[in-house]
Amino acid sequence: MTKLVPIGDHVVIKVEKAKETMKSGIVLPDSAKEKPQQGTVMAVGSGVMLDNGTKIPLEVKKGDKVFYSKYSGNEIKLDDEEYVVLSQHDILAIVK
Amino acid sequence: MTKLVPIGDHVVIKVEKAKETMKSGIVLPDSAKEKPQQGTVMAVGSGVMLDNGTKIPLEVKKGDKVFYSKYSGNEIKLDDEEYVVLSQHDILAIVK
Amino acid sequence: MTKLVPIGDHVVIKVEKAKETMKSGIVLPDSAKEKPQQGTVMAVGSGVMLDNGTKIPLEVKKGDKVFYSKYSGNEIKLDDEEYVVLSQHDILAIVK
Amino acid sequence: MTKLVPIGDHVVIKVEKAKETMKSGIVLPDSAKEKPQQGTVMAVGSGVMLDNGTKIPLEVKKGDKVFYSKYSGNEIKLDDEEYVVLSQHDILAIVK
Amino acid sequence: MTKLVPIGDHVVIKVEKAKETMKSGIVLPDSAKEKPQQGTVMAVGSGVMLDNGTKIPLEVKKGDKVFYSKYSGNEIKLDDEEYVVLSQHDILAIVK
Amino acid sequence: MTKLVPIGDHVVIKVEKAKETMKSGIVLPDSAKEKPQQGTVMAVGSGVMLDNGTKIPLEVKKGDKVFYSKYSGNEIKLDDEEYVVLSQHDILAIVK
Amino acid sequence: MTKLVPIGDHVVIKVEKAKETMKSGIVLPDSAKEKPQQGTVMAVGSGVMLDNGTKIPLEVKKGDKVFYSKYSGNEIKLDDEEYVVLSQHDILAIVK
Numbered sequence: 001m002t003k004l005v006p007i008g009d010h011v012v013i014k015v016e017k018a019k020e021t022m023k024s025g026i027v028l029p030d031s032a033k034e035k036p037q038q039g040t041v042m043a044v045g046s047g048v049m050l051d052n053g054t055k056i057p058l059e060v061k062k063g064d065k066v067f068y069s070k071y072s073g074n075e076i077k078l079d080d081e082e083y084v085v086l087s088q089h090d091i092l093a094i095v096k
Numbered sequence: 097m098t099k100l101v102p103i104g105d106h107v108v109i110k111v112e113k114a115k116e117t118m119k120s121g122i123v124l125p126d127s128a129k130e131k132p133q134q135g136t137v138m139a140v141g142s143g144v145m146l147d148n149g150t151k152i153p154l155e156v157k158k159g160d161k162v163f164y165s166k167y168s169g170n171e172i173k174l175d176d177e178e179y180v181v182l183s184q185h186d187i188l189a190i191v192k
Numbered sequence: 193m194t195k196l197v198p199i200g201d202h203v204v205i206k207v208e209k210a211k212e213t214m215k216s217g218i219v220l221p222d223s224a225k226e227k228p229q230q231g232t233v234m235a236v237g238s239g240v241m242l243d244n245g246t247k248i249p250l251e252v253k254k255g256d257k258v259f260y261s262k263y264s265g266n267e268i269k270l271d272d273e274e275y276v277v278l279s280q281h282d283i284l285a286i287v288k
Numbered sequence: 289m290t291k292l293v294p295i296g297d298h299v300v301i302k303v304e305k306a307k308e309t310m311k312s313g314i315v316l317p318d319s320a321k322e323k324p325q326q327g328t329v330m331a332v333g334s335g336v337m338l339d340n341g342t343k344i345p346l347e348v349k350k351g352d353k354v355f356y357s358k359y360s361g362n363e364i365k366l367d368d369e370e371y372v373v374l375s376q377h378d379i380l381a382i383v384k
Numbered sequence: 385m386t387k388l389v390p391i392g393d394h395v396v397i398k399v400e401k402a403k404e405t406m407k408s409g410i411v412l413p414d415s416a417k418e419k420p421q422q423g424t425v426m427a428v429g430s431g432v433m434l435d436n437g438t439k440i441p442l443e444v445k446k447g448d449k450v451f452y453s454k455y456s457g458n459e460i461k462l463d464d465e466e467y468v469v470l471s472q473h474d475i476l477a478i479v480k
Numbered sequence: 481m482t483k484l485v486p487i488g489d490h491v492v493i494k495v496e497k498a499k500e501t502m503k504s505g506i507v508l509p510d511s512a513k514e515k516p517q518q519g520t521v522m523a524v525g526s527g528v529m530l531d532n533g534t535k536i537p538l539e540v541k542k543g544d545k546v547f548y549s550k551y552s553g554n555e556i557k558l559d560d561e562e563y564v565v566l567s568q569h570d571i572l573a574i575v576k
Numbered sequence: 577m578t579k580l581v582p583i584g585d586h587v588v589i590k591v592e593k594a595k596e597t598m599k600s601g602i603v604l605p606d607s608a609k610e611k612p613q614q615g616t617v618m619a620v621g622s623g624v625m626l627d628n629g630t631k632i633p634l635e636v637k638k639g640d641k642v643f644y645s646k647y648s649g650n651e652i653k654l655d656d657e658e659y660v661v662l663s664q665h666d667i668l669a670i671v672k
Contacts, residue, residue: 004381007347012381017311045379048145049336056149059103059142067100067181067369068120069170074380076356085355085380092170092181093100093108094366144241152245155199155238163196163277165266188266188277189196189204189235240433248437251391251430259388261458283394284458284469285388285396285427292547292573295539300573331573334539337528341536342516362549362572373572432625440629441621443583451580451661453650476620476650476661477580477588484643484669487635492669523669526635529624535630554645554668565643565668 002078006045006085010058011071013068015075015082034068037068038095058088067092098174102141102181107156109135109164111171111178133164134191138179154184163188194270198237201245204263205231205254205260207267207274229260230287251281259284290366294333294373299348301327301356302364303370325356326383330371346376355380386462390429390469395444397423397452398413399459399466421452422479426467451476482558486525491540493519493548495555495562510512515571517548522563538568547572577653582621582661587636589644591634591651591658613644614671618659634664643668 004012016038043063047055060066073086100108112134137160143151156162169182196204208230233256239247252258265278292300304326318335329352335343361374388396400422414459425448431439444450484492496518521544527535541548553566580588592614617640623631636642649662 003384005384006381007376007379010380049344050149051147051339051343053338054149056145067170068170074355076355076380078383088103089104092172093102093106095174096099096101116198150245152241163266163268169241176196184199187199188268191204191270192195192197230394242437243435246437248433257401259458259460272462283391284460285390285394287462291576294573295568295571298573337536339529339531341534344561362547364547364572366575434629435627438629440625451650451652473582474582476652477582477586479654480579480581483672485672486669487664488668490669529632533626533628533630554643556643556668558671 008045009048010045012043013084015039051068065095105144105184106141108139111135150175161191200237201280202237204235205232237249257287296333297336298333300331301372303327335376353383392429393432396427396448398426399423444466449479488525489528490510490525492523493564494522496520545575584621585624585664586621588619589660590618591615641671
């Protein structure tokens with residue numbers, strides 16, 4: 001099966017279908033502002049590079065359920081699944 | 097119960113309903129400029145990352161009542177509650 | 193009494209009513225450009241954070257009379273008083 | 289045969305013809321947002337330069353199949369082949 | 385007499401009336417571009433803060449005659465005098 | 481003969497006439513996007529200055545044939561020849 | 577005679593009248609893009625300040641003939657001469 005491997009501080013997220021209600025009953029707010037998106041982390045990059053070149057591992061892990069801001073990142077379709085690749089700082093929060 | 101865990105210098109704030117008057121009688125100014133919002137800190141991120149990778153804890157704590165600028169952050173609805181996720185530098189002040 | 197506690201390099205200023213003339217007779221210029229505002233510092237943040245995480249105390253102190261640029265910061269109304277929260281670098285000068 | 293040698297953190301990618309379906313059957317999404325492009329890495333630059341002048345090798349290697357955002361980089365035609373030269377941070381993911 | 389004390393790398397300049405011709409006969413050019421302004425330095429801030437927190441004194445001194453770009457800084461009127469508060473890097477040159 | 485000496489990370493390139501086909505038969509793509517330009521490096525600046533003031537020599541050398549993005553740099557005409565002065569990071573690739 | 581003393585990485589250039597042809601017969605190109613300007617360096621600032629506060633002397637010297645981009649810097653007229661004050665990185669090249 002084909003795999004997407006992100007680079008640096010990027011993360012690959014499998015996008016959750018818009019109207020799916022998660023077990024915890026998350027209904028996206030209807031406010032004028034764009035609804036944040038939800039999905040599951042499929043792969044994380046090598047980390048955040050510091051000025052001296054060392055890498056700090058990302059805070060999110062494979063399998064985390066996350067919210068991320070709607071217009072961040074780039075969408076990719078692979079084997080009929082929709083993914084988005086974005087930088088860790090576009091992730092709003094991990095749902096635990 | 098589902099929990100939102102923010103990342104890095106982000107903070108999760110439970111939004112206070114617009115017209116609720118707090119014990120101290122805070123009436124939001126009617127000036128042309130956008131009224132700042134109020135709410136309570138529910139969770140704080142791991143801290144501000146310095147150039148050398150170490151993390152400095154955030155100044156706000158869980159339970160702090162805060163003012164934050166209206167158009168900062170992203171709104172999330174969870175179990176019928178409205179939250180906003182924003183960076184610490186979008187918080188104007190702690191109400192003590 | 194409720195208190196506003198600013199964060200980092202922010203400052204809370206009690207706004208002086210527009211047309212009040214201070215003892216020294218400061219009349220705001222009528223130039224096309226926006227007139228700077230005046231007020232009194234009520235509280236200062238923990239300081240400016242350097243790259244290595246240490247904090248440098250702010251130059252302005254509680255009680256200083258200051259000029260600040262009109263469109264900087266956010267207004268907050270508290271117990272019928274008008275405050276503005278802004279960053280120290282938006283303060284033009286201290287009036288001594 | 290003429291060769292394109294990129295500089296610093298740049299990468300030369302041979303562009304895959306738009307409608308070619310890769311072995312793994314990647315069909316580009318039809319979403320309103322711009323479809324990411326695909327191609328093969330032909331050459332990589334000398335690396336990312338740190339503040340102290342040392343160079344960190346790039347994560348992508350010659351021969352990697354990659355996705356990159358549509359409007360990044362510059363197109364060059366050489367010996368009837370289409371290439372794009374872009375910075376490593378415009379590469380979304382490596383396809384493995 | 386009231387004094388304006390600038391902060392950090394800011395400078396307080398007493399504005400010279402527009403058409404005053406200085407002893408050296410400086411006539412401001414009529415080019416389409418905005419004419420630079422002239423004035424005298426009345427007070428200088430504590431200096432430019434480096435990454436490590438130390439302060440480097442400003443190059444301009446009290447009493448220097450300077451040119452500065454027209455649209456930089458903020459105007460303040462104090463005891464019938466017009467001042468402008470701007471950052472040192474908005475000063476074009478010292479007239480000696 | 482007059483010579484142009486660039487400064488810092490700048491490079492002087494002698495512009496190749498638009499329709500000249502190089503030995504390797506490079507025909508510039510007709511895509512809507514601006515065609516990259518070609519030329520030969522005539523002189524290189526003293527290098528890239530690091531935070532600590534030391535200089536890192538540029539990667540391109542005098543005599544290199546290069547592609548550079550169309551709208552970068554400034555054109556200069558000297559002794560009937562057309563040159564462009566641009567920063568090294570505007571150079572797409574060296575043609576070898 | 578009045579002198580203009582620039583600050584930091586700034587340079588004072590005496591502007592060469594537009595159509596003057598220099599000994600080397602430099603005729604400014606008629607391209608749509610703005611023609612670069614020419615002039616002679618009259619004074620240089622104290623240097624480029626590094627993060628640690630030390631100053632690196634500028635590469636251009638008093639007396640250098642230079643090209644600079646048309647819309648950079650500020651014009652000043654002094655004793656019937658036209659000068660421009662700009663930062664060293666707006667200088668395209670030294671003519672030798």
